[in-house]
Amino acid sequence: IGAGPGGLTTAEYLRVAGYDVHVYDRYDRMGGLLTYGIPGFKLEKDVVERRTRRLADGGIVFRMNFEVGKDATLEDLRVQHDAVLIAVGVYAARDLVAPGAGSQGVVPALDYLIASNRTGLGDVVPDYENGTLNASGKDVVVVGGGDTAMDCVRTAIRQGATSVTCLYRRDKANMPGSLREVANAEEEGVTFEWLAAPRALSGDADAVTGVRAIRMRLGAPDASGRQSPEEIEGGDFDRPAQLVVKALGFEPENLPEAWSAPDLKTTRWGTVKADVRNQMTNLDGVFAAGDIVRGASLVVWAIKDGRDAADAMHRYLKSKVGAPALIAAE
Structure with missing residues (x-):
């Protein structure tokens, strides 16, 4: 959930590993803040478009203009998928x-x-x-x-x-x-x-x-x-x-309320609570990465978190067969 830098990074690594990957996002274009937040004089949009188009051409399914909580609840997505990543960033503006x-x-x-x-x-x-x-x-x-x-x-x-x-x-x-x-x-x-x-x-x-x-x-x-x-x-x-x-x-949105997911645990700052060892939330098979966990931060950290989430989700999905790590340690 979220087609920003963290979500796209996870999607790419999992797709390369052979998984069927679906990405849901509220906006009409992929990229999140890469597309709509960072000005074009700092990040040329055709670079982002080429990158996201490559992901779509590689078999990742994108569901744009999709609002979790309105078009589906978090529980609906859990039923439809074997694992879910929350990578929606933080968008609620301080007033x-x-x-x-x-x-x-x-x-x-x-x-x-x-x-x-x-x-x-x-x-x-x-x-x-x-x-x-x-x-x-x-x-x-x-x-x-x-x-x-x-x-x-x-x-x-x-x-x-x-x-x-x-x-x-x-x-x-x-x-x-x-x-x-x-x-x-x-x-x-x-x-x-x-x-x-x-x-x-x-x-x-x-x-x-x-x-x-x-x-x-x-x-x-x-x-x-x-x-x-x-x-x-x-x-x-x-x-x-x-x-x-x-x-x-920016601050996190109230996801448990917005997504009809009252059991999803958050911190006192409103960020999603995730285990630092495997990035899983308190809900089995639901992971979280990027700003929605660490608070407003840099794109490079979201990408790093996305890589870690891909590896954690891979290990979770393949735990019964003892699969090796998806991303080699550096």
Whole structure:
């Protein structure tokens, strides 16, 4: 379940081993975030398309526009298949909590990136055409400091934004995103406001017009050991904005509820609980890999997890005959 990098990696290795492999995904194209999340200037989409087409030509069956929980429950898929892998990633966006955050023009990062990528692939995207998810001619503020935020600011520049500002509540040294991406964005004209966070958004329900931000400082470490941002009184400043992109990170969806699978165990963070030794969940024959287990992470980790899952599923399916490992140890 999931045609992103983790799921596709598992599918490829199991197909090469001779299994009948079916991949289910909510989107209309294979690739997951490789197709719809990462901008084309970082990952050319024809490369992804060639790769996924090769998998389909190799006999993997893809069921696209398939929503588990709507088109079938997890239990339905368990009945139909000898083993199931959950590799759906994490897509639930963390929300921006500030007055005015519900105004028109305040959009989730993934919606913004998907609209841009779909347009680049030749799709007609109404919300891109009507300007809702298009930065052209606008002052843009992106809130967040991760790689998704960097993708958004650089996409906005390419769409012809009048100005692009990134607000991040910690300093440059503590941002989770790539410093190389920051350097690229600065070179392209993005303004970074470090130690700054939105206090309120101006405008009305029909249109956002600006962001009032508050200056921050790093205070005492929190439970994780990371310094907590604290507000500086009297440090408010304003930035014009007709488009505000929320790039505050992602959390897992509530899969037990969405998939009618109340017995599927999750962690306190909402990720799927899987045995580190074999990647199996508490449900027999149901495995999990990638971001849905480790939380939002990098593509390379999803690929690594996908390889490990393929080997674990192979050993599970062949346990009665003592099959060797599917992937040789490196």
